Amino acid sequence: MIQLNRLEAIALAVLALLAGITLGVPVGLWYGASHATAVGAAKLAELRRETAEASAAAVSAAAGKLALETARGDRLSAALSGAESHIDAISRxxxxxxxxxxxxxxxAPGAALKPIPQCVFTRGWLRDYNAAIGAAVPSAVEATGTLAQAPGAGIAAVGEDELAPAEIDAKSILTHQVEYGARNQKLExxxxxxxxxxxxxxAQ
Structure with a gap:
């Protein structure tokens, strides 16, 4: 067996220590990097999974809410249709x-029936009637035709005699009021x- 003196033994120990440091550092760095990469990949995969689950839950919740709102809208629409049908029936x-x-x-009760006397309405009255419901007053030429927005024709335009009789009667006024009232009720x-x-x- 070879005997080493004290100086040689110290030298060998130093060499061994240097060799360990030289080889250990790269190995440690490689292990640390590999471990960090694995941990990061795992956390990234977990984050992606959580994000996908949250997105799926949000989509499902939104779809469920949309279905409920659509069904509620359908019920309100059906109620509206029923109300409009009732208005039409009353109008008829x-x-x-x-x-x-x-x-x-x-x-008087039991008395014989008599024709209702003709009630005269002036063109000015009819013009103001139309203005009250927001119907436009036509020009002098248009006033000689049929006006869909109001009962009858003969509406006084600017510059005409507003006290001249309008070509309307109780029947046309009541008919217009029934139709106009039905339209307003539907809008309401x-x-x-x-x-x-x-x-x-x-829907109630």
């Missing part, structure tokens, strides 16, 4: 009664359903 009944209530009258029903939908209310 009233239209059918126009001749009955504008043609003859009786002065539509507005009410729209407000209900925006406020989150359901």
């Amino acid at each position: 009944q009233l239209i059918n009664r126009v001749d009955h209530v504008t043609t003859v009258y009786r002065e 029903e539509q507005l009410n359903r729209l407000i209900d939908f925006n406020e989150g209310k359901d």
Whole structure:
């Protein structure tokens, strides 16, 4: 066996230490980098999984809410359709009664029926009637034709005699009021359903 003196033994120990440092550092760095990469990849995969699950949950919740809102809208629409049908039915009944209530009258119970006297309406009256409901007053040429927005023709235009008689009677006025009233009731029903939908209310 070779005997080493003290100086040689110290030298060998130093060499061994240097060799260990030289080889250990790269090995340690490689291990640390590999471990960090593995941990990072695992955390990234977990984050992707959580994000996918959250997205799927959000999509499912949104789809469920959309389905509920669509069903509520359908119920409100059905209620509106029912209300409009009821308005139409009442209007038909009233239209059918126009001749009955504008043609003859009786002065007392059991008295004989008499023709209703003709009521004269001026062109100025008809013009103001149209203005009250927002209907445009036509020109002098248009005033000689039929006006869809109001009962009858003969509307006084600017510069005409507003006290001249208009070509309307009680029948045409009542007919127009029934139709106009039905239109307004439908608009009110539509507005009410729209407000209900925006406020989150359901059909009654």
